[in-house]
Amino acid sequence: MKLGLALPDFGPDAHPEGLLRVCRSAEDMGYDSLWTGDRVLAPRTPGTPYPSADGSMPRVYENHMDPLVALTFAASHTTRVELGTSTLNGLWHPPIMLARSLTTLDVLSRGRLVVGLGLGWMPEEYTAVSVPWKGRGARLDETVDILEGYWTNDVFAHQGPLFTIPETVVGLKPHRRPGPPVLLAAFTPRGLRRIGRRLDGWLPVAMPLPHLLGMWDVVLKEAEEAERDPATLRMALRVNPQLTGSKTGPEEMPQAGTLGQYIDYARAAAEAGVHELFMDFGQTRATLEERVDLAGRFIEGVRNG
Incomplete structure (x- = not known):
């Protein structure tokens, strides 16, 4: 199983020195990937509760960087690790502009980009970027159509319900062909169906492994029904640890526990067939x-424990 780390593109360590310290340390430690998240607003009281146990939004989101710019910075200071978004709210961007940005990053990183898309949870953010909250699924499907067309055609045009792109020559091609893998963070039956039938993988968040694997089975069955090879799909599992000083009960993991418990969780995930797991220590109170x-203790425990 691959292991990854979230970059500090949120919170007090979201500055050049913080990014540099984490990306270089991660590569030196043997991590396989680095990940950024996406926020455009940080209201003190969101109209929709944050998807957490108490519904409160982490205050680290009050200081947020552009996820693709942060990954570009990381790309220039690393040579090996993959660079992923978990998640990029791709619907906030005109698809042709998104295609150009993603392709540029893939070229500059020599094919290390992993495109993790999400639909977000806060309607106010859609208001801020003048994109409708309703119809997000259809907008996502057409956005993916445009990404695929841009990546695979030398001459490209698109006419759809939401977007019109006049015919254009596309000389900029991704380093990784036919294009960087596109993963989706989704948990509804419709979202899991979309992953299995047309995308490259799933971006779940940490949950009890039986529940996780049950949802993954839905993705794989959808792939089979669509006559796709399920073995080509990947799962990259995000873990937002809430570290405690003493062991928590089974009912609290993986929402909260000791570092040792998270190491055990990662080792169990590897045995269960999870392809990749990445940790976001930025939502703890830890200093840089x-x-x-x-991060060092975690990878040593998982690899050598």
């Missing part, structure tokens, strides 16, 4: 140096 230390 403590965050790097946790």
Whole structure:
């Protein structure tokens, strides 16, 4: 199983030195990937509760960087790790502009980009970027159509319900052909169906492994019904640890627990067939140096424990 780390593109460590410290340390430690998230607003009281146990939004989101710019910075200071978004709210961008940005990053990183898309949870953010909240599924499907067309055609045009792109020559091609993998964070039956039938994989968040694997089975069955090879799909599991000083009960993991418990969770996930797991230590109260230390202890425990 591959292991990854979230970059500090949120919170007090979202600055050049923080990004540089984490991306270089991750590569030196043997991590396989680095990930960024996406926010455009941080209201003190969101109209929709944050999808967490208490519904409150992490205050680290009040300081947020552009996820693709942060990954471009990381690309220039690393040579090996993959660079993923978890998640990029791609619907906030005109698809042709999104295609250009993603392709540029894939070229500059020499094929290390992983495009993780999400639909977000906060209607206010859609208001802020003048994109309708309703109809997000259809907008996502047409956006993916445009990405695929841009990546695979030398001459490209698109006419759809939402977007019209006049015929154009596309000289900029991704380094990874036919294009970077596109994963989706989705948990509804419709979302899991979309993953299995047309995307490259799934971006779940940490949950009890039986529940996780049950949802993954839905994705694989949808792929089979669509006559796709399920073995080509990948799962990259995000873990937002809430670290505690003492062990928590089974009912609290993986929402909260000790570093040792998260190491055990990762090892169990690997045995269960999870392809990749990445940790976001930025939602803890750790300092930058403590965050790097946790990352080192975590990968050593998973690899050698």
